Amino acid sequence: MKRFLLLITFLGMVSCTCFRSSSPVNEIKSPEVSSPEINSDTFIEIKMEGGGFYGGVNPVSENIKLIKSDGTVVIHSKQLYTGGKEKTFSVPRAKIEEMARLIIDQGFFQMKELYDCDQSNQQCQDRKIKYPPAVPLKIDVTIGQLRKQVTVTVCEKGMVEYPDGFELIANRIDELTNQEKLK
Numbered sequence: 001m002k003r004f005l006l007l008i009t010f011l012g013m014v015s016c017t018c019f020r021s022s023s024p025v026n027e028i029k030s031p032e033v034s035s036p037e038i039n040s041d042t043f044i045e046i047k048m049e050g051g052g053f054y055g056g057v058n059p060v061s062e063n064i065k066l067i068k069s070d071g072t073v074v075i076h077s078k079q080l081y082t083g084g085k086e087k088t089f090s091v092p093r094a095k096i097e098e099m100a101r102l103i104i105d106q107g108f109f110q111m112k113e114l115y116d117c118d119q120s121n122q123q124c125q126d127r128k129i130k131y132p133p134a135v136p137l138k139i140d141v142t143i144g145q146l147r148k149q150v151t152v153t154v155c156e157k158g159m160v161e162y163p164d165g166f167e168l169i170a171n172r173i174d175e176l177t178n179q180e181k182l183k
Contacts, residue, residue, distance in 0.1 A: 035104045036144030040093060044069045044100045044143050048173045051137030051155050059132075065177040067096060073177055091179060100143045102172060106165030108141055109148050115162035116153045124159040134159075139169060 036042060046067040054061075062078035071090045078084035117124030128134055134156065140149040152162050 036146060038097050038100050038104075038143065040097075042069075042097070042100070042144050044096050045141070046096075046099060046103070046173060047138075047140040048170060048177075049138045049140070050135045051152075051170070052135055054133050054135050056132070065173060067091075067099065067173070067176060069096065071096060073179075075177055089179075091176060095176060099172060099176060100141075103141055103169055104143065106169055107163065108139075108150065108165065108169060109146050111148075111150045111163055111166060113149065114151050114153070115160050115166070117160055121159070124154055127154050127156060127159055137170065139166070139173070 038044070044067075048065045050063060052063070059080050061080055062076060062084065064074075064076040066074040066076070068074070071093050073089055073091055075087045076084065077086075117128065119125075134154040136151050136153045137155050138149055138151045141147070150166060152160055152166065154160050
């Protein structure tokens with residue numbers, strides 16, 4: 001298993017996020033855990049990497065979306081044949097604080113670190129090695145002193161059971177990092 005994940009890391013990933021369904025995901029309020037107070041002094045960093053599949057004519061080998069505490073958004077992608085590109089723009093700090101609150105409210109810091117195929121789900125186990133191979137989706141969040149990374153190995157409907165909050169967070173990160181495209 002470890003060798004396979006390393007292989008996926010070296011092979012790369014397609015820029016696609018986790019989506020189990022086409023219907024909107026409802027926000028779920030989790031039990032309160034010692035959450036940091038979020039204000040203009042709170043350090044916040046949100047990183048989403050991978051997701052989707054490694055394949056196609058010009059597969060994406062790197063797909064990273066980074067939201068920094070100062071409002072800087074960095075989108076880094078690299079394709080096998082056409083190389084890499086990086087896009088940087090800014091969003092208001094208030095948007096980042098709003099995202100941090102959503103992440104806490106969705107119970108991100110209470111989620112397991114890894115959501116993988118159930119051993120009894122042979123279809124899911126096979127999907128990890130079938131072409132095009134699935135690329136794990138990782139979300140890494142730091143808010144104040146809290147830091148956590150959560151990984152979903154196969155983001156495909158019915159393959160891996162993971163919290164709805166994870167998908168909602170991934171969707172909101174996509175929305176925030178795609179704002180520049182909408183202008």
